[in-house]
Amino acid sequence: MADTDQRVAIVGCGIIGRTHADTIAARPDATVTALVDSDPEARAALAARLKEAGHPEPQVYDDLPGALSGSDVTLVAICTPSGTHAALAEQALDEKKHVVIEKPLDVDLIRARRLGAAADRAANHGAVTSVISQHRFDAGSAQVKQAIDAGRFGQLTSAVATVAWWRSDEYYASAGWRGTWAQDGGGALMNQGVHTVDLLLWFMGRPVSIYAQAIRAAHQAIEVEDTVVATIAFENGAVGTLHATTAAFPGGRTRVSVHGTEGGAELEDDLLTRFNADGSKDDQSVDAGPPGGHKAQYDDILGAIAKGEQPGITVHHAIDALATVKAVYIASTLQRPVKFVDVLEGRYDDIDVSRGIGFPPG
Structure with a gap:
């Protein structure tokens, strides 16, 4: 792994966590190095999935604080139930990590506004925060x-x-x-x-x-x-x-x-x-190609990190x-x-x- 590659913690090892893990595992510029889930079976299953696909076996943790203190992750992907998103994202931002949040941003606007302010502060120090809205891509x-x-x-x-x-x-x-x-x-x-x-x-x-x-x-x-x-x-x-x-x-x-x-x-x-x-009354539609999916959005996010820019989709779009x-x-x-x-x-x-x-x- 190059020094500039992102070391990713997947928080939440269910269906959408597997989507993020598979997307990251297919990239040359990021590696899943930590899995976080309170369910030992869920995190073990995802760890085995990555290992069987030929990727390094990640470390596993019960909670995000454990992963943040026990590993050298640089990017945290929040894939837990919607009502937990903002609080977990704030924990990661407090530790100066980049953050990707699965949709929706959260279920509570008060928490979402607080996270928006935290993301703005983190951006001043170079941290990238984005929310999955892959269909824009x-x-x-x-x-x-x-x-x-x-x-x-x-x-x-x-x-x-x-x-x-x-x-x-x-x-x-x-x-x-x-x-x-x-x-x-x-x-x-x-x-x-x-x-x-x-x-x-x-x-x-x-x-x-x-x-x-x-x-x-x-x-x-x-x-x-x-x-x-x-x-x-x-x-x-x-x-x-x-x-x-x-x-x-x-x-x-x-x-x-x-x-x-x-x-x-x-x-x-x-x-x-x-x-x-x-x-024109003529239909000008052409085959524009398949949906971009999570891969296209991770292209945007990791590109923004590499360039020191903000991503195409920010917390404020999600708010x-x-x-x-x-x-x-x-x-x-x-x-x-x-x-x-x-x-x-x-x-x-x-x-x-x-x-x-x-x-x-x-």
Whole structure:
């Protein structure tokens, strides 16, 4: 390993931890040197997975403080349940480590704001903090964003984003944190839909106001919503609809479309399926390539570390996405539109959003 290579601790050795470990193990400029999980079986399984693939066997730890004091890691990847993200990230930043956080940033805006301040302070000392939003690196998404920034769609008028998935009762029962407010932070929108929220904001800009209805349509054993629909007014004057569900058997597609006076585009399951621009009625979409996935975002993160720069996706981008999700839940709870800036700045921090998740009428 070269002196400039990153020595990575994976915190959380479940499904998403394996994704991060596999992504890092495939790189020439980073190595997984530590695994952290309170479950000995989980960390042992991931250690064995890396060893079987021909990689050095990492050290294993029960908790992050143990890894930070007992190894020479330089980058920490947070892959634990959502409600633990910010606290763990702060621990790593306090030790002057680079940090990558799996989506969402956290489930609590107060913790998220505190982490944003910690990340800013750490950046002054050269530390990089990023949150996984890998679909910004998909070739189709990048093409749409470039067209928007160049004005090729004319005046943006509307957008539609939908995540129509299915999650069984067994899925929610498979881990005690799933479907809970404390650790999952929400349901179909916070867990499954937050990447789509991030893309919507990337394309359309910041929201101004949000109105929403969230329900439990098919999964009565969980605390959170499994279906939500929201309408959003954006600063650029456009409007949009946002829909997320885990009650769409047997599971549908994820779609994002943007529309303007000179063109528009549609993405379906991370691929570009329609592209019209510059006033042309002809579909100009081409095969832009496969989704970039975690690899593309790690290219950005590790490149930023090597250059002494900040990454393309920062904690503050993730705070905006989290505030949008929270605004949806707050609007459903209050049964009226809420201003995005009021949510972002904490004016609704004392609202119990669990009261806003109802059952279907009937």
